Amino acid sequence: MKKLMTMAVVGAFVAFAAANAWGEPGYAEKLGWKPTDKVLIWHVDDAGMSHESNVGTIKAMAEGMATSCSIMMPCPWVSEYAHYVSAQADLADKPELDYGLHLTMTSEWEHRHRWSPVAGKPVAPTLVDEEGCLWDNVELVVKNADPDQVEKEIRAQVDRALTMGLKPSHLDSHMGTLFADPRFAERYIKVGIEFGIPVLTAGGHMTHIARENGDVMEAAKMMSGVVWAAGLPVLDDIHTDGYGWTTYAEKKSGTLEFLRTLKPGITEFILHCTEPGDTFQFISSSGPTRKADLELMLDPEVKKVVEEQGIILTTWRELKQRRDQVK
Amino acid sequence: MNKLAFLMIAALAAAPVVFAQEAAPERSYAERLGWPAGSRVVIFHVDDSGMCHDANMGAKDALTNGVASSTSVMFPCAAVPEFMELWKAYPTWDVGVHLTMTAEWKNYRWGPVAGKPTVPGLVDEEGCMWHEVFQVMKSAMPDEIETEIRAQVDRCTSFGMKPTHLDSHMGTLFADPRYTERYVKVGIELGIPILMPGGHMQYVGQDNPMAGKMARQVAQQLWDAGLPVLDDINTGDYPKGAANKTEQICQFLREMKPGITYFIVHCTRPSDVFQYISSSGGKRLSETEAMISPEVKKVVEEEGIILTTWRELKERREKVGK
Numbered sequence: 020m021k022k023l024m025t026m027a028v029v030g031a032f033v034a035f036a037a038a039n040a041w042g043e044p045g046y047a048e049k050l051g052w053k054p055t056d057k058v059l060i061w062h063v064d065d066a067g068m069s070h071e072s073n074v075g076t077i078k079a080m081a082e083g084m085a086t087s088c089s090i091m092m093p094c095p096w097v098s099e100y101a102h103y104v105s106a107q108a109d110l111a112d113k114p115e116l117d118y119g120l121h122l123t124m125t126s127e128w129e130h131r132h133r134w135s136p137v138a139g140k141p142v143a144p145t146l147v148d149e150e151g152c153l154w155d156n157v158e159l160v161v162k163n164a165d166p167d168q169v170e171k172e173i174r175a176q177v178d179r180a181l182t183m184g185l186k187p188s189h190l191d192s193h194m195g196t197l198f199a200d201p202r203f204a205e206r207y208i209k210v211g212i213e214f215g216i217p218v219l220t221a222g223g224h225m226t227h228i229a230r231e232n233g234d235v236m237e238a239a240k241m242m243s244g245v246v247w248a249a250g251l252p253v254l255d256d257i258h259t260d261g262y263g264w265t266t267y268a269e270k271k272s273g274t275l276e277f278l279r280t281l282k283p284g285i286t287e288f289i290l291h292c293t294e295p296g297d298t299f300q301f302i303s304s305s306g307p308t309r310k311a312d313l314e315l316m317l318d319p320e321v322k323k324v325v326e327e328q329g330i331i332l333t334t335w336r337e338l339k340q341r342r343d344q345v346k
Numbered sequence: 347m348n349k350l351a352f353l354m355i356a357a358l359a360a361a362p363v364v365f366a367q368e369a370a371p372e373r374s375y376a377e378r379l380g381w382p383a384g385s386r387v388v389i390f391h392v393d394d395s396g397m398c399h400d401a402n403m404g405a406k407d408a409l410t411n412g413v414a415s416s417t418s419v420m421f422p423c424a425a426v427p428e429f430m431e432l433w434k435a436y437p438t439w440d441v442g443v444h445l446t447m448t449a450e451w452k453n454y455r456w457g458p459v460a461g462k463p464t465v466p467g468l469v470d471e472e473g474c475m476w477h478e479v480f481q482v483m484k485s486a487m488p489d490e491i492e493t494e495i496r497a498q499v500d501r502c503t504s505f506g507m508k509p510t511h512l513d514s515h516m517g518t519l520f521a522d523p524r525y526t527e528r529y530v531k532v533g534i535e536l537g538i539p540i541l542m543p544g545g546h547m548q549y550v551g552q553d554n555p556m557a558g559k560m561a562r563q564v565a566q567q568l569w570d571a572g573l574p575v576l577d578d579i580n581t582g583d584y585p586k587g588a589a590n591k592t593e594q595i596c597q598f599l600r601e602m603k604p605g606i607t608y609f610i611v612h613c614t615r616p617s618d619v620f621q622y623i624s625s626s627g628g629k630r631l632s633e634t635e636a637m638i639s640p641e642v643k644k645v646v647e648e649e650g651i652i653l654t655t656w657r658e659l660k661e662r663r664e665k666v667g668k
Contacts, residue, residue, distance in 0.1 A: 099453035139461010179473035
């Protein structure tokens with residue numbers, strides 16, 4: 020299943036565009052870091068999707084280097100992750116966990132483990148397929164989904180999180196669906212701004228975004244400008260290639276190369292840390308790449324390179340605090 | 347967390363009104379459906395298909411290798427598409443809708459198919475269906491219940507399946523007469539048999555000694571509307587005192603009265619993840635093992651037990667006519 024791999028890739032690309040930003044200060048600098056600072060978010064996608072995703076996410080953040088994650092609100096294991104969050108919040112000496120909402124408009128594991136819109140089919144009929152689940156892939160969402168219903172579903176997912184007592188540090192988009200169509204992107208940004216919750220957007224040097232798909236970077240810059248102007252933080256770049264690296268050797272060498280060539284600015288590196296058990300194969304064949312992501316976050320050599328390169332690890336909560344201080 | 351194991355028990359017990367004991371009809375529903383007097387007819391029914399992968403594997407095992415003859419699917423749950431793929435490979439399976447109004451586990455949960463904006467009274471603060479039947483009764487308006495029943499049946503038919511029957515997860519729809527009314531209404535309107543006992547109620551009566559007048563009235567109403575009715579439901583707890591599930595089911599088969607009895611199992615093949623869903627894995631596994639055990643098959647033969655399906659009940663009911 021390559022779909023998830025297209026994930027933010029497709030999305031990030033479709034929405035983010037060609038950079039001519041070299042002369043301007045990056046967002047890290049705007050947020051108070053030095054012009055030479057290399058700032059990184061290790062971000063775990065897909066919390067709540069499965070028990071194995073929860074275990075992987077928790078381990079990657081509690082025992083490993085991962086600094087942030089986001090939760091798929093339509094999925095059946097959300098409660099398990101939310102209970103973990105609330106147990107952590109009871110430990111006064113710990114900083115607040117950095118978790119966002121992985122706004123989900125697709126349900127991509129064909130005929131297996133699937134989910135439906137939180138808003139329900141009666142309210143969001145264009146969001147579901149013949150199985151009553153969210154569409155299998157981004158193309159189908161773009162083809163079928165009414166943007167008003169996309170907004171309703173975004174709000175339903177935010178509402179579910181807030182009602183259960185979660186305090187999301189950011190919003191982002193599962194498989195990048197909300198970046199795949201400007202009509203969706205507009206709603207995504209609008210809801211984030213309305214709730215004062217940062218939304219994943221990048222508008223700085225966009226090195227990795229440009230490499231993966233350079234032709235939509237103007238749109239990304241515009242989006243980032245709007246988000247920044249509304250008082251929310253923006254990233255300089257997003258790295259989404261890792262899902263395609265399936266063996267651990269490939270994963271590790273790719274990641275070390277990424278770290279050694281990281282440019283100043285704020286970059287989010289997307290991971291899907293998972294601890295697959297006996298049955299994860301019945302959800303998805305992506306177990307190995309997800310397991311490798313978890314190992315990566317626990318690998319002392321990777322950590323050493325982060326230190327050697329003087330890379331600063333950050334969270335969405337910190338970005339928001341810094342943004343609040345700017346103006 | 348033994349909640350699912352209690353399934354109908356919990357609810358039947360919580361439903362004094364529906365199942366009050368009253369004189370049984372002179373002829374069993376088995377006889378009225380054309381079986382000879384004295385026939386003992388059984389549906390071994392696997393609840394909770396579609397709840398999770400492990401439930402699907404247990405149901406498959408029990409239906410293909412065991413004496414289980416029918417199952418029903420929890421349509422708000424995440425493993426429904428997987429189960430429906432199985433059904434496509436085994437299209438003769440007798441499959442109904444396990445109408446679900448609760449999400450009873452702690453960590454693995456689901457919301458209504460109709461969605462919170464449409465049925466806000468059906469969800470708790472986690473956006474999931476309530477844990478307990480009594481919580482549903484406190485919050486859910488009967489109109490919302492009906493909307494959700496229809497949404498679950500709609501989801502079933504959108505897979506191209508006409509369900510053979512409707513029944514009620516944890517018996518929630520039996521727990522409040524206002525809900526029962528909607529359940530009956532939708533079944534009659536769509537011409538889909540619904541789970542309702544109306545005969546001797548040997549076991550349902552033990553679940554609730556108060557049992558029956560209303561159940562018999564409803565059963566008669568269903569019969570008059572052209573739908574089949576059962577004589578009894580064994581929620582899986584009778585007879586008491588057996589050493590294990592296989593032994594219990596053998597005893598049941600030896601002692602059951604003539605008529606149609608629906609025996610409920612929750613066949614599951616628990617994987618390493620199931621313990622994070624529920625602590626009922628051991629019990630569910632023993633029910634799977636019982637369904638495929640040579641002992642149970644042998645007693646079925648020795649006792650001349652007739653195994654049936656909802657599909658057959660419906661066909662027989664149609665032949666009987668008015």
